[in-house]
Amino acid sequence: MNKRITLTLFLVILVLSVAVRFYKFTNPIADWHAWRQADTSSVSRTFVEEGIDLLHPRYHDLSNVPSGKDNPQGYRFVEFPIYNFFQAILYKSLRLFTLEEWGRLITIFSSTVSAVFIFLIVQKRQSRLAALIASFFFCFLPFNVYFGRTILPDPSMVAASLGGIYFFDLWASKKSIIYYLLSIILVALALLLKPFALFFFLPIIYIAYEGFGLSFLKNWRLYLFAGLSITPLILWRLWMMQYPEGIPFTGWLFNFPPIRFKGAFFYWLFADRIARLILGFWGIVIFAFGFFVRSKNILFFLSFVLSSLIYLTVIASGNVRHDYYQILIVPTVAIFMGLGGEFLLSQAKSFGKRNEGIILFITSLTFSMIFGWYFVRDFYNINNPPLLRAGAAVDKLIPKDAKIVANLEGDTTLLYATKRKGWASYQSSMEDLIKMGADYMLIVNPKSFDYSYQKTYKVVESKPEFILFNLREVSK
Numbered sequence: 391m392n393k394r395i396t397l398t399l400f401l402v403i404l405v406l407s408v409a410v411r412f413y414k415f416t417n418p419i420a421d422w423h424a425w426r427q428a429d430t431s432s433v434s435r436t437f438v439e440e441g442i443d444l445l446h447p448r449y450h451d452l453s454n455v456p457s458g459k460d461n462p463q464g465y466r467f468v469e470f471p472i473y474n475f476f477q478a479i480l481y482k483s484l485r486l487f488t489l490e491e492w493g494r495l496i497t498i499f500s501s502t503v504s505a506v507f508i509f510l511i512v513q514k515r516q517s518r519l520a521a522l523i524a525s526f527f528f529c530f531l532p533f534n535v536y537f538g539r540t541i542l543p544d545p546s547m548v549a550a551s552l553g554g555i556y557f558f559d560l561w562a563s564k565k566s567i568i569y570y571l572l573s574i575i576l577v578a579l580a581l582l583l584k585p586f587a588l589f590f591f592l593p594i595i596y597i598a599y600e601g602f603g604l605s606f607l608k609n610w611r612l613y614l615f616a617g618l619s620i621t622p623l624i625l626w627r628l629w630m631m632q633y634p635e636g637i638p639f640t641g642w643l644f645n646f647p648p649i650r651f652k653g654a655f656f657y658w659l660f661a662d663r664i665a666r667l668i669l670g671f672w673g674i675v676i677f678a679f680g681f682f683v684r685s686k687n688i689l690f691f692l693s694f695v696l697s698s699l700i701y702l703t704v705i706a707s708g709n710v711r712h713d714y715y716q717i718l719i720v721p722t723v724a725i726f727m728g729l730g731g732e733f734l735l736s737q738a739k740s741f742g743k744r745n746e747g748i749i750l751f752i753t754s755l756t757f758s759m760i761f762g763w764y765f766v767r768d769f770y771n772i773n774n775p776p777l778l779r780a781g782a783a784v785d786k787l788i789p790k791d792a793k794i795v796a797n798l799e800g801d802t803t804l805l806y807a808t809k810r811k812g813w814a815s816y817q818s819s820m821e822d823l824i825k826m827g828a829d830y831m832l833i834v835n836p837k838s839f840d841y842s843y844q845k846t847y848k849v850v851e852s853k854p855e856f857i858l859f860n861l862r863e864v865s866k
Contacts, residue, residue, distance in 0.1 A: 423540065428802045447474065451466075455815050464636075553573075559597050573594075581622070589701035593690060644705060659710060669762070776855035784809075797816050833859075848864065
């Protein structure tokens with residue numbers, strides 16, 4: 391394929407990729423996986439309101455639900471808050487968008503960068519055609535379109551991981567110190583954004599073996615690379631151990647309740663998530679043909695597959711419970727769809743079936759996108775509008791420094807909507823919560839028994855959609 395044509399088509403793909411991610415760009419945080427998005431954006435909002443303190447990230451939830459320990463300071467120690475730093479600093483410097491929209495823009499930028507690195511990796515290792523197809527699917531698989539504009543650190547981690555792999559590959563072949571340093575920086579950044587990035591550096595190990603043979607085990611540059619890459623993560627994890635109340639319990643992510651290698655494990659991950667949600671069923675055809683492509687670098691590409699399988703297996707319960715955990719395996723899926731697309735469009739002619747290959751590719755592509763969109767379209771919906779209206783009302787009715795009980799069984803979406811610190815669950819009795827500092831209580835979509843609180847606490851505002859109680863004033 392002509393280089394100029396390839397570049398033109400790739401730029402068109404990138405522009406359209408950005409454009410489709412602006413669908414419902416102004417959505418408040420109340421769509422699919424609003425809970426995790428609210429947690430992320432809450433740290434950024436705290437940076438805006440109280441100043442940026444990267445070593446002491448805090449958010450609005452003061453409950454003991456995430457860690458099992460009382461958290462009166464609202465500490466939030468998960469990923470190093472690089473994403474939150476940029477979200478907050480961009481909002482404070484450029485008030486062109488809301489805080490939430492800046493978060494979406496960072497993710498859209500990260501998704502675009504990931505598409506660039508996928509193109510560069512596949513072009514270097516396979517062909518321009520395969521690179522174009524791989525980047526196309528990464529950009530337009532409906533699953534990745536939705537999550538490629540959410541307020542989550544995962545897409546940024548994917549971009550940093552792919553960049554680290556690409557520049558390491560360049561360093562291994564050209565031995566330039568610039569590529570070496572860039573790879574270290576990006577790998578370290580990926581690990582800080584999400585430690586799960588560690589599962590996806592098997593391609594780097596393969597590149598090291600490919601370039602140095604078994605002597606890579608004795609190469610001091612590789613040990614230096616590994617040490618410099620992982621040290622920031624180790625330091626961060628050691629630092630955060632001082633604040634156990636701010637560290638969510640994560641033991642369940644591995645295999646609790648036990649599900650690894652059971653029928654439900656295979657169904658949810660391979661049949662429901664990968665086959666249905668990501669590939670829209672028909673994409674399986676293109677993906678599968680990726681394993682038939684003739685490539686001297688097939689082992690390099692298979693290292694992505696092995697990385698993904700190890701990740702799905704080790705973080706079994708996390709992946710089964712949350713579909714956004716599969717954001718990390720989308721590059722692997724896209725790469726093999728690129729290889730499969732190349733096989734169907736060009737290499738199939740060696741079997742005397744080029745026309746059939748083209749027809750099969752177009753058919754599978756079309757139905758994959760149609761079904762993929764069908765399965766993902768509801769992710770954009772705001773399923774609980776009263777939650778947002780209640781949050782907006784509370785923001786006008788109570789002082790900025792008031793603390794509120796906004797019970798949603800631990801889900802922080804309602805608490806985030808109020809723009810107040812407080813508790814996202816009834817972790818204790820109401821009397822104990824008042825002693826901890828609770829001033830108000832908000833109930834959304836109240837049931838009949840919820841009105842019994844008005845016998846004890848003063849009603850600030852009552853509507854069919856919500857009730858707001860003042861816990862500091864006795865009902866008369």
